[in-house]
Amino acid sequence: MNLRQLRIFVEVCKHKSFTAASKALYMTQPAISHVIHDLENEVGTALFERTPKNIILTSAGSLLMEKAKHLLSVFDDLEKEIAKFDELSPLRIGSCITVAHLFLIDLIDSMKKEFPDIMLPVTIASASAILEKLENNEIDIAFIEGAFPQEKFNSIPLSSYQIIPVCAPAYIASASITIEELISKPLLLREKGSAIRDVFDSTLLLHNIEIQPLWTSVNSNVLMKAAMQGMGIALLPENIIAEKVKQGALKKLIVKDLELRNVNYLIFNKYKQLAKPMQSLILKAQALCGNN
Numbered sequence: 001m002n003l004r005q006l007r008i009f010v011e012v013c014k015h016k017s018f019t020a021a022s023k024a025l026y027m028t029q030p031a032i033s034h035v036i037h038d039l040e041n042e043v044g045t046a047l048f049e050r051t052p053k054n055i056i057l058t059s060a061g062s063l064l065m066e067k068a069k070h071l072l073s074v075f076d077d078l079e080k081e082i083a084k085f086d087e088l089s090p091l092r093i094g095s096c097i098t099v100a101h102l103f104l105i106d107l108i109d110s111m112k113k114e115f116p117d118i119m120l121p122v123t124i125a126s127a128s129a130i131l132e133k134l135e136n137n138e139i140d141i142a143f144i145e146g147a148f149p150q151e152k153f154n155s156i157p158l159s160s161y162q163i164i165p166v167c168a169p170a171y172i173a174s175a176s177i178t179i180e181e182l183i184s185k186p187l188l189l190r191e192k193g194s195a196i197r198d199v200f201d202s203t204l205l206l207h208n209i210e211i212q213p214l215w216t217s218v219n220s221n222v223l224m225k226a227a228m229q230g231m232g233i234a235l236l237p238e239n240i241i242a243e244k245v246k247q248g249a250l251k252k253l254i255v256k257d258l259e260l261r262n263v264n265y266l267i268f269n270k271y272k273q274l275a276k277p278m279q280s281l282i283l284k285a286q287a288l289c290g291n292n
Contacts, residue, residue: 176255
């Protein structure tokens with residue numbers, strides 16, 4: 001028994017005539033009769049009583065007709081919905097904290113306008129935590145900064161930014177200092193495992209320098225406020241501190257022989273199938289970063 005047989009059977013029931021059903025289905029009358037004969041053999045009983053003038057459903061035929069109509073209705077609804085499955089399936093997004101601060105809200109807003117019914121669960125954590133979730137298939141796509149195991153993931157570079165040492169305007173007289181002067185001050189740093197901290201630690205390692213920061217935090221804004229209050233020097237992305245520097249609430253420091261830069265990437269597992277919403281998210285992210 002198959003859907004084709006059931007569709008033909010329901011059409012015969014509707015018209016109460018093999019001939020009328022054959023015209024409606026653009027089939028020959030013998031072909032219709034053959035399908036019904038095969039269906040009756042599979043069911044194991046007659047579905048119609050044939051009289052010289054018309055055909056009448058048997059009790060078994062009536063029962064099968066109700067079941068077949070329900071089944072075909074469900075299948076037709078499924079066919080209509082299948083095209084929307086990608087849009088109805090959640091697209092799980094992971095982002096490190098800095099990238100989330102840059103453009104994630106605008107990206108989610110743009111996605112919801114294009115796909116109103118899509119679920120977009122978001123996880124924001126350190127770069128290392130996001131990489132682990134992506135590798136374990138707990139998220140579908142990730143925005144990270146800094147280094148990552150490129151052999152495991154497909155990646156698209158989105159943008160880059162400088163990491164700037166900043167402090168209260170009166171905290172240090174000169175805006176130009178040495179690395180030694182920098183590390184002699186109380187440092188307000190992101191937590192280990194964050195891309196910003198990893199870049200700074202890796203750069204200091206090249207100079208054979210280890211540090212013990214006064215503060216560590218997962219929140220860049222907290223570190224920025226602490227620096228504004230004269231509690232030490234914070235190392236933060238340029239876009240986060242730009243407005244406060246412009247207002248005179250923070251002072252940028254130039255550190256000789258110290259250039260800190262991070263690259264923002266969009267990454268996903270190499271085996272990942274790119275459904276329409278995921279393709280759209282990638283294009284939107286590239287457009288947003290191009291405008292930054």
